[in-house]
Amino acid sequence: MKKPIILINFKAYENSFGKKGVDIAKRIEKISIEYSTEVILSVPATMIPILSQEVSLPIYAQHVDSYPLGAHTGSLLPEMIKEAGAKGTLLNHSEKRIRADEIHDALLRLNKLGLESVVCVDRYELVEPMAILRPTAILIEPPELIGSGISVSKAKPEVITNAVKEISKVPGVFLIAGAGISNGEDVYTAVKLGADGIGVASAVMKAKEPEKVVEDFIKSGIKAMDERNDRN
Numbered sequence: 001m002k003k004p005i006i007l008i009n010f011k012a013y014e015n016s017f018g019k020k021g022v023d024i025a026k027r028i029e030k031i032s033i034e035y036s037t038e039v040i041l042s043v044p045a046t047m048i049p050i051l052s053q054e055v056s057l058p059i060y061a062q063h064v065d066s067y068p069l070g071a072h073t074g075s076l077l078p079e080m081i082k083e084a085g086a087k088g089t090l091l092n093h094s095e096k097r098i099r100a101d102e103i104h105d106a107l108l109r110l111n112k113l114g115l116e117s118v119v120c121v122d123r124y125e126l127v128e129p130m131a132i133l134r135p136t137a138i139l140i141e142p143p144e145l146i147g148s149g150i151s152v153s154k155a156k157p158e159v160i161t162n163a164v165k166e167i168s169k170v171p172g173v174f175l176i177a178g179a180g181i182s183n184g185e186d187v188y189t190a191v192k193l194g195a196d197g198i199g200v201a202s203a204v205m206k207a208k209e210p211e212k213v214v215e216d217f218i219k220s221g222i223k224a225m226d227e228r229n230d231r232n
């Protein structure tokens, strides 16, 4: 993953899929290329094949099941998203919680397949226990702020600073902060507090000009990383 990490969760908005989904992905790709950075798009499963072909950005699923291949109707398995072109997946988003044993099993599979993984947690006490299962990154999001327009950076900066302390115990796992991220200032603050980047959905997916919002995020993330002397 490239810092500052900007992860956009498409969720299931009306413009998350179909032609509108491709259009928004392409607009984000254009901005990302302009700033020589990388924006991760976590998209509905149906969009993985087309977006993996049409845009050069890393495409993630939003969830995978941990069942083995076989008789499991309706399942989305790590092998399937890999074959569809995904580079990784979110796991345990607050809108798609799974059990700890399922997270463990899914991570084993994903790591074996060479897929990246972002495990979501709702509190800092879960950062270290999840990080030792070796995901690529942990995404910390207080659920009450998700979709609120009030950012974790402003409303609960201590969630980020505590999570940063916890992640430092497990070298090699990135920390992403999210929930309510709305503007460049929110991104700047999150990164200055020690996060490797941000996760966002509504501020981008509901925007009239999503590429402008993403540009503001990228510029602010780069500025904060440069001030930390920590950009790669």
Ligand SMILES: O=C(CO)COP(=O)(O)O
Pocket (backbone or CB within 6 Å): 009, 093, 141, 145, 146, 147, 148, 149, 178, 179, 180, 181, 199, 200, 201, 202, 203
């Ligand atoms: O859930 C989120 C990203 O995974 C955050 O959602 P919002 O950016 O809408 O608060």
